[in-house]
Amino acid sequence: MVARHGKPNRPLAGDDAMKENALSWMIGGPALTGGVNSSAEVFAKACARAGLYVFSNIEYHSNIMGRHISYRVRTSDTPVHSHVEQVDLLLALDSETLFGTPEYQDYQRHGGHLHRVAPDGVVILDAKAKIDHSAIERDDIHVVALAYDDLVRESVEELGVTYNARRHSVMRNMVPIGASCALLDFDINHVVSLVAEVLPAHRQDMVEMNRHVLLHAAEQARRAYAKEEFHVTLRPRPERNGHMLIKGVDAVGIAKIHAGCGFQTYYPIAPASDESVMLERQQTQYPIVVLQAEDEIASMNMAVGAAHAGVRAATSTAGPGFSLMAEGLGFASITEAAGPVVVLWQRGGPSTGLPTRQSQQDLRFALQPAHGEFPHIVVAPGDAREAARITHMAFNWGDRYQMPVVVLADKFIANSLVTLDDLGLDGLPIDRGEYWTLEMNGSEPYRRHRLTESGISPRAVFGTPGGQYVTTSDEHTERGRIDEQVENRMAQMEKRMQKLDLAAEEIPDEWQYEMVGPEDADVTIVGWGSTRGPITDALPVLQSEHGISANFLQIRLLRPFPASVVREKLNRARRVVLVEDNYMGQLGMLIAEQTGIKLERMALKYDGRPFSQDEVVEAVCEHSAADLGRLVLSHP
Amino acid sequence: MVVADTERLTAKTFGVEDSHPDWCGGCGDFGILSAVKQALAKLGRPPHEVAVISGIGCSGKIPHYINAYGLHTLHGRALNVATGVKLANQDLEVLVAGGDGDGYGIGAGYFVNSGRRNVNLAYLVHNNGVYGLTKGQAAPTMRRGQKTKGMAEAAIQESVNPIGLAIASGYTFIARGYAMAQPDLVDLIVRAVQHRGTALIDILQPCPIYNDLMTIDFFRGRDIGHNRTYRLADEGFDGRVHDPSNQDEIVAKQQAAIAKSFEWGDRIPIGVLYQLDAPTYEDELAGRLPELGTSSLLDLAAPGQDISRLQDAYR
Numbered sequence: 014m015v016a017r018h019g020k021p022n023r024p025l026a027g028d029d030a031m032k033e034n035a036l037s038w039m040i041g042g043p044a045l046t047g048g049v050n051s052s053a054e055v056f057a058k059a060c061a062r063a064g065l066y067v068f069s070n071i072e073y074h075s076n077i078m079g080r081h082i083s084y085r086v087r088t089s090d091t092p093v094h095s096h097v098e099q100v101d102l103l104l105a106l107d108s109e110t111l112f113g114t115p116e117y118q119d120y121q122r123h124g125g126h127l128h129r130v131a132p133d134g135v136v137i138l139d140a141k142a143k144i145d146h147s148a149i150e151r152d153d154i155h156v157v158a159l160a161y162d163d164l165v166r167e168s169v170e171e172l173g174v175t176y177n178a179r180r181h182s183v184m185r186n187m188v189p190i191g192a193s194c195a196l197l198d199f200d201i202n203h204v205v206s207l208v209a210e211v212l213p214a215h216r217q218d219m220v221e222m223n224r225h226v227l228l229h230a231a232e233q234a235r236r237a238y239a240k241e242e243f244h245v246t247l248r249p250r251p252e253r254n255g256h257m258l259i260k261g262v263d264a265v266g267i268a269k270i271h272a273g274c275g276f277q278t279y280y281p282i283a284p285a286s287d288e289s290v291m292l293e294r295q296q297t298q299y300p301i302v303v304l305q306a307e308d309e310i311a312s313m314n315m316a317v318g319a320a321h322a323g324v325r326a327a328t329s330t331a332g333p334g335f336s337l338m339a340e341g342l343g344f345a346s347i348t349e350a351a352g353p354v355v356v357l358w359q360r361g362g363p364s365t366g367l368p369t370r371q372s373q374q375d376l377r378f379a380l381q382p383a384h385g386e387f388p389h390i391v392v393a394p395g396d397a398r399e400a401a402r403i404t405h406m407a408f409n410w411g412d413r414y415q416m417p418v419v420v421l422a423d424k425f426i427a428n429s430l431v432t433l434d435d436l437g438l439d440g441l442p443i444d445r446g447e448y449w450t451l452e453m454n455g456s457e458p459y460r461r462h463r464l465t466e467s468g469i470s471p472r473a474v475f476g477t478p479g480g481q482y483v484t485t486s487d488e489h490t491e492r493g494r495i496d497e498q499v500e501n502r503m504a505q506m507e508k509r510m511q512k513l514d515l516a517a518e519e520i521p522d523e524w525q526y527e528m529v530g531p532e533d534a535d536v537t538i539v540g541w542g543s544t545r546g547p548i549t550d551a552l553p554v555l556q557s558e559h560g561i562s563a564n565f566l567q568i569r570l571l572r573p574f575p576a577s578v579v580r581e582k583l584n585r586a587r588r589v590v591l592v593e594d595n596y597m598g599q600l601g602m603l604i605a606e607q608t609g610i611k612l613e614r615m616a617l618k619y620d621g622r623p624f625s626q627d628e629v630v631e632a633v634c635e636h637s638a639a640d641l642g643r644l645v646l647s648h649p
Numbered sequence: 650m651v652v653a654d655t656e657r658l659t660a661k662t663f664g665v666e667d668s669h670p671d672w673c674g675g676c677g678d679f680g681i682l683s684a685v686k687q688a689l690a691k692l693g694r695p696p697h698e699v700a701v702i703s704g705i706g707c708s709g710k711i712p713h714y715i716n717a718y719g720l721h722t723l724h725g726r727a728l729n730v731a732t733g734v735k736l737a738n739q740d741l742e743v744l745v746a747g748g749d750g751d752g753y754g755i756g757a758g759y760f761v762n763s764g765r766r767n768v769n770l771a772y773l774v775h776n777n778g779v780y781g782l783t784k785g786q787a788a789p790t791m792r793r794g795q796k797t798k799g800m801a802e803a804a805i806q807e808s809v810n811p812i813g814l815a816i817a818s819g820y821t822f823i824a825r826g827y828a829m830a831q832p833d834l835v836d837l838i839v840r841a842v843q844h845r846g847t848a849l850i851d852i853l854q855p856c857p858i859y860n861d862l863m864t865i866d867f868f869r870g871r872d873i874g875h876n877r878t879y880r881l882a883d884e885g886f887d888g889r890v891h892d893p894s895n896q897d898e899i900v901a902k903q904q905a906a907i908a909k910s911f912e913w914g915d916r917i918p919i920g921v922l923y924q925l926d927a928p929t930y931e932d933e934l935a936g937r938l939p940e941l942g943t944s945s946l947l948d949l950a951a952p953g954q955d956i957s958r959l960q961d962a963y964r
Contacts, residue, residue: 257964273953275950276946302934318735320733485720
């Protein structure tokens, strides 16, 4: 095992040159009181509105207030799906953002973000914050110190308004944005128009104040920054200014509404609840009931009940909640409910683990989420857009194959903001599966679990005249009666499991896997889920900077597993590197089980943080240079 | 199979000819099954508009013997599944059935929270004091110090008071029945189903195999010379809140119901202990989306909803 940590990354490409629109920006500070989130999200939105491609991701503690948050914004003239290690502009609201905290320095695990600042990069900090400037100890970067509160006060008073800290200090979050705009030569009006949109009608007087804060911050930053020009500039691209800036949780919520999901249950849990909260807000506009249940056992079983009654039903959770849903999943499967769709937003486990951090630790759990042998579908989207589209398809599959469907997403997709033209939902098929009606049976009693050639028994939704049936979590006959006889048991087991074979056969390739990049390459990267972003961003960099041609085999459908195509692709690959956000290399284990191919070269990360583009590049370079086996990455 | 003619609904309409209960002779479940079928006939809903959702245990098998839609679910989760069924299709008449271990033990959290929600359901708890299907362990209703012949030792945990718990949880219809008092039980089930909101009937029943304390003879009071059970109505007890806007009346009626719930021994009250007309969960949902006041999600939530406005909000 090779363990690596703590070393600064190699510089970004073309560091000496002026970079147009290729920015890596980070703000850090305390949760809740610092305004970190609003600064970052307003800045990201302003960039998106200006027509730039944006990727923005957050790191935060599981706490209400005070602990360190860092929020990155990366922009580009081409689509971006990941962050890079270096930052051009670091906005520090406190000392921890630069230096980390003493208690963490014992572990050499969180040494702050100062070391990430690119040569010739800039640190913008609050002059009044308790920050030891002499400790910065880097002469290759620039420091711009602004007195945030004074600046807000002056801006307010300039407009003839008496400064009131309670009312006005919220505008502190405009200071780092204004300063950034100055260095990046980015018009503050991109920000002002957003502020006007966000503020309610009776607070529109604040727009002008915010504009003054932005102006002052920009002026003072320009004055404090010694150099003529900063090496990154942002140029608006008006031809592209219509795209969305959206998080995975919201993309999935919209997809559920589009799919006609009428019933969503949940119990509050990070990082999943944001999806349900988004849906709650839509209840006055769309026919969807969002029920906050007493726990995930209730959430799951309510959704199963709604599915049996004919409504598309879903629930959403993270690992700890999914643990409680186990029993209900098995129940849904043996009773052949049409669904529900369960979106599992993975976070760091085990147990409470790392509630707000990234991981892909729940693959094996999602594949066998309850006792006994039963069919269900597990599918993993690679980004927000895929998450939306796959969620749509998940409802189709739940209805068609009459089994629960787990959409295996994670924190990186949930919380990251990305620019998209749309969610790609228009034109996706709608399939409600096979229904039973009275005419189909004549005088015969309805058989809910009828043995058919395909394994699918047309379903009578509760309330269908003449379709009265009972079904049970016990093993049962075609008519749903409890039965323990040998022949019936075997027939029903086979019928249920056969539906998985049908799903494997019918689900189109694009939902099963994707090969990104050239068909023939030096290195084939294999992964699933949200590593798609950093991996696809790394491919061109590997080629242009390291002369390594690489492609990426993304496996989306994890159950039923596309074994033959994966075997074929891997047999054809020259050098395979498995990339996963977990300790065990769980996809590698699944591939070995399903194809007999053991992937020896692994790049794993279990520090609770997502892969960056650079980490993928680094991993592939190292694996190309030597036979390393298991490579573990972390850049605290 | 033919669609039932609602004009001629009888208890037999709701029977299932080729499925026979595997309960023990003398089990109270027979009485409850019979009362449910009679009540359904009186209520006048055709079988396909009725759903019976049950938990696990002897009582959990009841949907197999009723001609209606039925889900025999998981231990303690019947109320959850029923909540999903009812909210998906409000046109269904949803009955929930389970044992005392199912509802007050493993399902206690759902028992409490279902009361808070007040979904329009009728919940029948078959209360025999023991876990029959696993051979007679003490259920949460077994009183401290009691020991049936099947128990190794006397119970050393306090019993739960289901009526008191239901009051505290917000149930809007709370009654106690007795499986062997047929006309009364039929009437209680009819009233529970007709009540708008979550209705609980805690139904006392003998388990002739494992509970030698709560026997038919015990309820008949052979040892004391009179029936132990008595009708609350016969003594002028009125659990109904007549003015739901009167908080004082609500509190008084709740206190009276709780006081009655502690009566045990030589006199055991049967009948409606508490009833309040309050907004149901479905009413609250219709407050959010008026269409839900007249249509079910089943009809409203069609795939292909227009999301262009939603997407544009992120531009």
